[in-house]
Amino acid sequence: MYKILSADLEKCTGCRTCELVCSMKHHDEYNPQKSRIRVYNFVEQGYFVPVVCLHCNEAYCEKVCPAGAITVNYDEKKGVRAVQISKEKCVGCKMCIFACPFGNVRFIEDGYSDKCDLCGGDPECVKSCAKEALKFKEVSASYMQKIKSTAEKILAAYQQT
Amino acid sequence: MSKSKRLVIIGNSAAGLSAVKTIREKGCSCPVTMVSAEECNAYSPVLLTYYLAGKIQRESMFITNEKFYQDYGVKTIFGKRAVGIDVSRQVVQLEDSREIEYDSLLIATGSSPRMPGNIDDKAGEYIAGLRSIEDADRIIKFCTTGKEVIVIGAGLISLQIISALAGKGAKFTVIDILAQILSQNMDSDCAAIVERRIREEKQVKFLLGESINKIQRKNGGIFVALDSGKELTAGGVIVGIGVVPNINWLKDSSILLNKGILVDDHLRTNFEEIYAAGDVCESKNIITKNPGVIPNWYNACEQGRIAALNMLGYKEKYAGALNGNITGIFGLIIATVGLSKLPDEVSEELKIVDPARGIFRKFIIREDKLLGATLMGTKNDIEDIGIIRNLVENSRDISQFKDYLANFKLNTGRLYFFN
Ligand SMILES: Cc1cc2nc3c(=O)[nH]c(=O)nc-3n(C[C@H](O)[C@H](O)[C@H](O)COP(=O)(O)OP(=O)(O)OC[C@H]3O[C@@H](n4cnc5c(N)ncnc54)[C@H](O)[C@@H]3O)c2cc1C
Numbered sequence: 108m109y110k111i112l113s114a115d116l117e118k119c120t121g122c123r124t125c126e127l128v129c130s131m132k133h134h135d136e137y138n139p140q141k142s143r144i145r146v147y148n149f150v151e152q153g154y155f156v157p158v159v160c161l162h163c164n165e166a167y168c169e170k171v172c173p174a175g176a177i178t179v180n181y182d183e184k185k186g187v188r189a190v191q192i193s194k195e196k197c198v199g200c201k202m203c204i205f206a207c208p209f210g211n212v213r214f215i216e217d218g219y220s221d222k223c224d225l226c227g228g229d230p231e232c233v234k235s236c237a238k239e240a241l242k243f244k245e246v247s248a249s250y251m252q253k254i255k256s257t258a259e260k261i262l263a264a265y266q267q268t
Numbered sequence: 269m270s271k272s273k274r275l276v277i278i279g280n281s282a283a284g285l286s287a288v289k290t291i292r293e294k295g296c297s298c299p300v301t302m303v304s305a306e307e308c309n310a311y312s313p314v315l316l317t318y319y320l321a322g323k324i325q326r327e328s329m330f331i332t333n334e335k336f337y338q339d340y341g342v343k344t345i346f347g348k349r350a351v352g353i354d355v356s357r358q359v360v361q362l363e364d365s366r367e368i369e370y371d372s373l374l375i376a377t378g379s380s381p382r383m384p385g386n387i388d389d390k391a392g393e394y395i396a397g398l399r400s401i402e403d404a405d406r407i408i409k410f411c412t413t414g415k416e417v418i419v420i421g422a423g424l425i426s427l428q429i430i431s432a433l434a435g436k437g438a439k440f441t442v443i444d445i446l447a448q449i450l451s452q453n454m455d456s457d458c459a460a461i462v463e464r465r466i467r468e469e470k471q472v473k474f475l476l477g478e479s480i481n482k483i484q485r486k487n488g489g490i491f492v493a494l495d496s497g498k499e500l501t502a503g504g505v506i507v508g509i510g511v512v513p514n515i516n517w518l519k520d521s522s523i524l525l526n527k528g529i530l531v532d533d534h535l536r537t538n539f540e541e542i543y544a545a546g547d548v549c550e551s552k553n554i555i556t557k558n559p560g561v562i563p564n565w566y567n568a569c570e571q572g573r574i575a576a577l578n579m580l581g582y583k584e585k586y587a588g589a590l591n592g593n594i595t596g597i598f599g600l601i602i603a604t605v606g607l608s609k610l611p612d613e614v615s616e617e618l619k620i621v622d623p624a625r626g627i628f629r630k631f632i633i634r635e636d637k638l639l640g641a642t643l644m645g646t647k648n649d650i651e652d653i654g655i656i657r658n659l660v661e662n663s664r665d666i667s668q669f670k671d672y673l674a675n676f677k678l679n680t681g682r683l684y685f686f687n
Contacts, residue, residue: 140648167654170286170573173312173565175331196328198318202565204651205594205603208658214601214647218323 415503606640
């Protein structure tokens with residue numbers, strides 16, 4: 108059983124601290140544009156939705172990477188299973204961006220693809236979430252399935268920020 | 269399925285490797301033999317233009333090493349070309365007259381650059397398509413002589429090559445038979461933006477609407493005559509006019525061929541135990557439902573996976589191949605999926621164009637289904653291509669958010685998840 112990043116929509120207030128700490132951790136600046144986690148605002152429904160890589164069991168990005176830069180890494184001790192992009196191996200061909208059906212791989216800096224790596228098992232966003240809307244925890248297989256089907260059923264919508 | 273089934277894969281690239289991984293991930297312990305014409309471990313052709321640009325070293329192009337084949341229990345026969353299949357005896361014949369027996373066979377021999385017909389034999393060393401590392405080395409050689417380089421075909425690979433080498437001394441003249449560049453990938457409005465962007469680079473000239481009459485060797489270089497009467501000399505010629513599946517060696521095998529190997533919905537050929545996947549096969553286009561060769565890495569991986577599952581006895585159906593691509597040239601990121609032009613009168617298009625910023629977004633819609641999209645911009649302007657690909661590939665009903673697609677304002681649009 109591995110931990111996953113889960114978000115409680117009832118608790119998220121849309122403060123976007125997670126975006127700031129994420130960009131700081133990985134890109135050395137407080138800049139939501141450079142965050143790997145993104146909080147979307149559904150004005151009509153009154154919800155904020157944090158979105159981040161799901162570290163899929165069958166990761167599309169990993170399968171398609173022509174540079175072998177994406178690997179699934181396990182840390183049994185910490186209970187972490189992370190789909191990670193090696194910045195060194197990535198050539199920036201963006202095939203993973205084409206492959207990710209959830210839009211969770213980004214092109215932040217020139218030259219390589221970027222996405223959540225679970226901060227080595229201690230995600231910054233979770234630590235900074237004052238409302239504890241973001242959690243990094245073990246979940247049951249059925250919960251995992253729910254997340255997956257939610258993501259898949261998702262009502263996709265374009266909206267202005 | 270009996271344990272001793274001998275699986276043979278011909279081709280050591282996207283499709284072949286994806287098949288190997290699938291076979292072992294499914295826990296199958298059958299003996300697997302992989303044959304490849306190239307001596308080396310697998311490398312990705314997709315990375316060749318990054319190698320040309322000097323962004324990566326030769327070694328970084330390799331996606332497997334000896335350990336990979338050991339770990340996956342693959343017997344390798346590399347540096348030997350397959351020259352035929354005797355379907356009645358179930359053997360693959362290699363160029364050194366060796367015969368490899370199979371119980372189930374996957375043909376994943378890919379494709380090669382298409383070459384113009386009217387080339388004089390002696391011109392060979394100055395002409396290159398781009399597919400292999402040797403091709404890349406040849407191109408680097410004649411692009412660093414300071415002489416003019418002629419590029420035939422204004423498709424994505426040609427433009428990627430030029431983008432990789434521009435600024436390294438060579439001057440390029442791009443010739444295409446059509447008046448529009450990237451005609452296979454996008455509509456003329458989007459192509460015009462790209463063309464304008466490239467013309468800003470002083471070292472690239474276009475000769476559009478021109479066809480090649482002959483190509484000859486001349487004084488340590490190349491002479492090209494166009495049908496219009498124009499004549500050019502150059503240090504070398506790069507050819508990017510599409511690819512042809514590597515099927516010549518199957519001509520006498522009684523496997524059904526058209527442009528590529530014909531396969532059914534399970535990627536099986538007309539022989540029960542022979543499958544084909546990747547650039548070499550003609551599979552069903554997911555949108556038009558017509559068979560065709562849709563050569564890209566993404567399809568090759570997926571086809572390798574599906575073919576392997578069927579070889580193992582899982583009755584897995586292949587949904588179909590999707591044309592699409594994502595690439596960066598001259599500072600623009602271009603992502604396409606599915607159709608780029610209206611297929612009929614009932615289809616409609618949504619289009620957002622901002623030539624000044626190099627932004628272009630176009631969606632082709634028919635009856636609440638997305639048939640295709642073209643996205644162009646920089647960095648995060650194309651980040652939603654994966655979601656859009658998914659909508660096209662799975663033919664999702666987009667009626668609920670069609671308006672959002674339409675009203676999407678430049679630079680602020682993002683896809684939102686909600687349940
Ligand atoms: C420069 C370039 C850039 C590209 N960029 C992209 C991109 O950005 N995105 C994208 O999706 N796709 C891209 N592609 C296309 C992509 O590389 C191909 O679609 C993909 O490699 C197809 O994989 P494949 O396994 O079908 O065959 P190939 O990669 O063609 O491999 C064929 C294999 O079969 C072997 N072989 C061939 N004939 C024989 C024989 N007779 N006997 C034994 N072995 C044989 C070869 O040695 C090789 O191992 C690009 C291609 C090129 C050349």
